[in-house]
């Protein structure tokens with residue numbers, strides 16, 4: 529329980545909260561810690577202004593009060609977003625989108641496992657049909673996650689037709705959740721967005737789309753977000769999945785990314801194992817972040 533994650537601020541903040549009193553360097557150190565953790569200048573300024581006001585209002589000079597206020601302020605901000613997955617349709621169709629290499633394939637495997645532990649049946653659709661190796665890798669992860677898979681029947685098959693066949697398979701076999709893997713090649717942004725729209729149109733003829741999850745690599749922080757801009761603008765994203773948080777020192781990105789995009793984080797990946805994916809709980813996260 530006392531285990532500290534790489535993204536926790538508790539190390540950076542330690543000296544600050546064990547001092548006898550809040551002073552000028554406390555504020556400077558806090559600002560530095562928040563910026564270093566990738567909260568971004570806007571969120572950092574807003575959080576510090578909020579804390580200044582609270583410290584004045586309660587007339588406290590005790591750094592431990594400041595620590596509690598920081599935790600509460602972060603939790604309050606994180607809680608503005610509804611982080612629950614909406615998977616009540618049958619089948620519930622989930623499109624998984626994002627740039628190559630962010631952890632999409634792994635996430636689909638882990639997500640299958642996660643859903644399986646709640647007793648849900650899952651089929652994965654390999655709608656990134658361009659690379660055969662990618663399909664094989666997805667199949668390996670789907671199997672690990674206990675899901676079935678619908679593969680393209682030939683190399684380069686129209687991704688929308690694979691998506692169609694996957695939803696059709698789910699309906700015929702009474703499978704509850706459909707996870708559709710999509711391509712992430714950025715060189716052909718326009719083409720990629722057209723491909724996603726076509727997948728949507730074809731799927732929506734059979735079943736409503738329950739979630740569009742955008743996978744983001746937490747180690748790339750706000751730079752990675754810029755790369756994913758096209759998905760946010762065009763793909764109708766309903767939730768974010770942050771991967772590789774275990775190897776990241778950018779805990780603040782979690783808050784910054786929600787405030788920047790207005791889209792809630794719904795899943796968090798913290799490791800390369802099949803069990804290393806969890807839902808996102810603001811209270812738990814704020815507690816671990818601030819200590």
Ligand SMILES: Nc1nc2c(ncn2[C@@H]2O[C@H](COP(=O)(O)OP(=O)(O)OP(=O)(O)O)[C@@H](O)[C@H]2O)c(=O)[nH]1
Nearest residue numbers: 628629630631632633634771772773797798799800
């Ligand atoms: N430490 C850590 N590594 C992760 C996590 N999620 C994914 N990875 C690793 O990140 C690398 C890329 O993951 P993939 O799932 O293959 O990424 P992808 O987006 O499907 O990549 P492409 O197949 O190239 O499109 C792999 O080495 C994964 O093991 C995570 O939460 N933590």
